[in-house]
Amino acid sequence: MRHIAELDRVIHEPGRLMVVALLFAVEKADFLYLQTETGLNKGTLSSHISRLEEEGYVSVVKGYRGKVPQTLLTLTAAGRKAFEQYRQKIKEAL
Numbered sequence: 001m002r003h004i005a006e007l008d009r010v011i012h013e014p015g016r017l018m019v020v021a022l023l024f025a026v027e028k029a030d031f032l033y034l035q036t037e038t039g040l041n042k043g044t045l046s047s048h049i050s051r052l053e054e055e056g057y058v059s060v061v062k063g064y065r066g067k068v069p070q071t072l073l074t075l076t077a078a079g080r081k082a083f084e085q086y087r088q089k090i091k092e093a094l
Contacts, residue, residue: 003093010055011086015040015048020057020083023075031071049073057082 011020018038023029035045052058057079061072075083 003089007089007093008082008086010051010057011082013048015044016052019045019048019052019073020075020079020086023058023073024080024083028072028074031073034073052079055079055082 011017015038018040019034022034022037031045031049034040034049035042038045040048049058049060053060055078057076059074059076061074063070063072
């Protein structure tokens with residue numbers, strides 16, 4: 001049971017877990033892709049992304065694709081390591 005207590009609380013929240021898991025599988029993703037895949041509304045997704053960015057797990061780059069605003073996200077090295085550790089702790093808890 002101690003493995004559960006050692007879980008990264010930032011990643012463990014379901015919305016953030018979905019974002020990190022999706023970003024772990026790709027080089028980068030845009031905000032609309034994450035919104036579609038997670039089913040979260042813009043405000044909630046934005047809040048989760050901000051928390052992950054504060055922790056240093058996600059890098060956010062805002063720009064334009066033509067004249068359309070675009071937000072691209074990548075999982076940082078720290079985020080990748082934290083997610084791998086999170087997965088290991090889950091496996092150990094089972």
